[in-house]
Amino acid sequence: MPLSVLEAILERSPVPPLPNLRANPSSSVTVVNLIFPPTPTGQPIHSEGFGYLIPRDKNGHVEVLGTVFDSCALGAQDEYASAESPRFTKMTMMVRLQPSSLPITQERILQHLTTHLAPPTPLPEPVYFKAHDLRDCIPAPSVGHVKRMKELAEVLRKEWDGKLAVIGAGVGGVSVGDCIEQGRRVGEGW
Numbered sequence: 001m002p003l004s005v006l007e008a009i010l011e012r013s014p015v016p017p018l019p020n021l022r023a024n025p026s027s028s029v030t031v032v033n034l035i036f037p038p039t040p041t042g043q044p045i046h047s048e049g050f051g052y053l054i055p056r057d058k059n060g061h062v063e064v065l066g067t068v069f070d071s072c073a074l075g076a077q078d079e080y081a082s083a084e085s086p087r088f089t090k091m092t093m094m095v096r097l098q099p100s101s102l103p104i105t106q107e108r109i110l111q112h113l114t115t116h117l118a119p120p121t122p123l124p125e126p127v128y129f130k131a132h133d134l135r136d137c138i139p140a141p142s143v144g145h146v147k148r149m150k151e152l153a154e155v156l157r158k159e160w161d162g163k164l165a166v167i168g169a170g171v172g173g174v175s176v177g178d179c180i181e182q183g184r185r186v187g188e189g190w
């Protein structure tokens, strides 16, 4: 549930406003989606795998956080006319949100990929390239999060008689799977 809707509900409640959901910072990223056409030689652009992550350098800097090889991780979603059809390569790259003076360009992303993948032949021109800025999309739970969430759940349970619960990545878990599990637990009455 969006925070604004939750806050509107809580405003009508006799419970004093709780700062519990405002305590954690969130990180922002730019997500870059790329699709490459089959290479002229038919060689794959990268080896099989889920993708890779890049740690910060010794000065704490990092531009590209990591890349998911979607054609491997989610290959079952791709449909081809036959098993022999040449394969496209889909990737998702997560990039640290850059200042507006340094916009993400296709050229810069291809330079990064060339460094990371060291392909035997130059990367083909992508048939699809899209960069989306996602602000404050990754909650970063800080010390005391678990206690704050327990407190919040307790207040909601007491004051709303079990009719209102807050779930989601900002509350507990890190992935869609965790959100679904939380929803199920709430639906089943914990």
Ligand SMILES: Cc1cc2nc3c(=O)[nH]c(=O)nc-3n(C[C@H](O)[C@H](O)[C@H](O)COP(=O)(O)OP(=O)(O)OC[C@H]3O[C@@H](n4cnc5c(N)ncnc54)[C@H](O)[C@@H]3O)c2cc1C
Residues within 6 Å of the ligand: 001, 002, 003, 004, 005, 029, 031, 094, 134, 137, 138, 167, 168, 169, 170, 173, 174, 175, 176, 177, 179
């Ligand atoms: C780059 C990236 C890659 C990821 N990859 C994966 C993956 O491969 N597999 C996986 O399982 N998980 C992945 N995740 C995690 C997954 O996306 C999250 O765990 C999940 O989306 C969290 O769901 P949610 O409902 O808690 O929050 P969200 O999906 O963030 O939904 C919250 C919604 O509330 C809206 N909102 C926020 N504040 C307000 C406001 N004040 N007023 C109105 N609306 C508001 C937002 O716009 C948003 O639509 C990824 C996350 C990121 C950022």
